[in-house]
Amino acid sequence: MGRQPCCDKIGLKKGPWTTEEDKKLINFILNNGQCCWRAVPKLAGLLRCGKSCRLRWTNYLRPDLKRGLLSESEEKVVIDLHSQLGNRWSKIAANLPGRTDNEIKNHWNTHIKKKLRKMGIDPLTHKPLPSEEQLSHQSQHHQAPSAYSDLSTAVILHCPLDGPEAFCTDEVPLMEPHEIIVPCTPSATPCSSSSRSSSSKTKRTTWSSSSSYSNSSVKAEEIQIPSMEWPESVYLWGTDDFMGWDFISHDGEGKLSSTDLFNQNQEQWKCELF
């Protein structure tokens, strides 16, 4: 008995999302929050699989996403964390508020990899790439380039940050696995890199401002939404679309629900947008 597909693929739309679909999804999530993604497309009136909806939301529509290229400091963080965590993009993204794993992964593959290679650093090992001379020498001695064969004597580059292309890879620590501690922010957000609460369904690391509310178990009181930018597609809708949104709700005790927090921020978003 095979496993059920994640979604009924028949009749489901694939490919780029339209503005209309984006609107539907945003509307639905702002009204209902994030419940089970499988049900979202049906309830939101979308001909997409839940997975696709989740991806679209987390990677593109989430209002707290930063857009645009990663800053130099963000790149540095990515490089630093990559040296410790490898291709654990979601973990890396958890340390960069407003950035998604997909975004970081793409940026790594298209920009950072090249930069590091240009600087003579192996993006995989974060160690200096062997020069041609060294390569020929190695081939003579049939020695495989063992990047981590001798961590204790690993070369740590010193490259002063003297230009836009330069990274301080000397800040990339070479550490033992047990030494790896994902840095927390001063705001003392629960960024437990791998710790799991036994009472919570929270499975994975989240950055409080970037993805805490992506977890349905997170209480509204905990939600903090930073200053946000809507994606371009949302800009294009015009104000009428915003006016049509109706997600004002109270929980009966005068407390604001997560929807209300969105609503509060909606005003802020509007101010920023228009």
Place this chain on the structure above:
DNA sequence: AAACCATACAACCGCTTCCAA
């Protein structure tokens, strides 16, 4: 102006992990 190529990034796919039954 057209064809071709390179780049960037959105989206998909398949696998893994986790949890509840």
Place this chain on the structure above:
DNA sequence: GTTGGAAGCGGTTGTATGGTT
């Protein structure tokens, strides 16, 4: 302890866009 469902992750692909010839 086992199984199935749901969500998440990372690798890969597809496509739009810009640059070059």
